[in-house]
Amino acid sequence: MLFGICNLSIVPLRAEECDSSEMSSQLLFGEHFEIIEKQKNWSKIRLSFDHFEGYIDNKQYVEIPADFYTSLCSEIPTYSGEILDFVTNEKSELTTIALGAQLPFFKEGKLKLGNATYAYDSAVFHGVLPKAEILKTAFTYLNTPFLWGGKSPFGIDAAGFTQIVYKLCGYQLLRTPIAQSTQGEVLSFIEESEPGDLAFFDDEFGEIIHVGIVLNDYNIIHAHGKVRIDTLDHSGIFNTDLQKHTHKLRVIKKVL
DSSP: EEEOOOOOOOOEEEEESSSTEEEEEETTTTTTEEEEEEEEEEOOOOOTTOOEEHHHHHHHGEEEEEHHHHHHHSSSSSSESSEEEEEETOOOOEEETTTTOOOOOTTTEEEEEEEEEEEESEEEESSSTTHHHHHHHHHHHTOOOOOOOOOEEEEEEEEHHHHHHHHTTOOOSSHHHHHTTSSEEEESGGGOOOOOOEEEOOOOSSSSEHHHHHHHHEEEEEEEEEEEEEEEEEOOEEEEETTEEEEEEEEEEOOO
């Protein structure tokens, strides 16, 4: 089995092995994965964090030894805490990183990425944080543009938003709305929900296609055009700009 790690800021993870294929997700700096199948130009990978699979360009990652991968899987991760920052290697070369980049084996301002050592001296997220931090972290992404497959402050989709917010606070969510809807405890009524719970929404065929984070006073923060705050009621999401409902409520779940 081969293993790899993302050594660039934001890398597309594609549904098929070509540049024109749909971007199903992204890798942020420091994310590690199993290499399921390595071809000439592309590799099919499985992310360690959520087991999401897709194709990545072979030029956009580095291979790591099995023991490095195993150790990385067992450590309590540290993530960058700035919207945009950078790390520097031994040659003083800069690599930009976005909020949520993983800092492998971070200690005293240093991190290791395979054989390379980098320096980083800004804010970090580490360990399991109180549920209240989920809301604070979510507000950091306000007005981030919607991007299918995105999970960075420069473009994000609905499940990418909920996943990265929970991830930074030390909690694990899966990658898609329908997968996230399998996690946690179902709440019978909207009145039972608390800030930080997840609300899921379905289409006319009953398939869950959208997710957001419940706020105080029957509001919700979610990625729809951009990360925005709207009203949540028994019918679904009422868009305050359009003055109409845009998403039909399916279920609210307490994940924590």
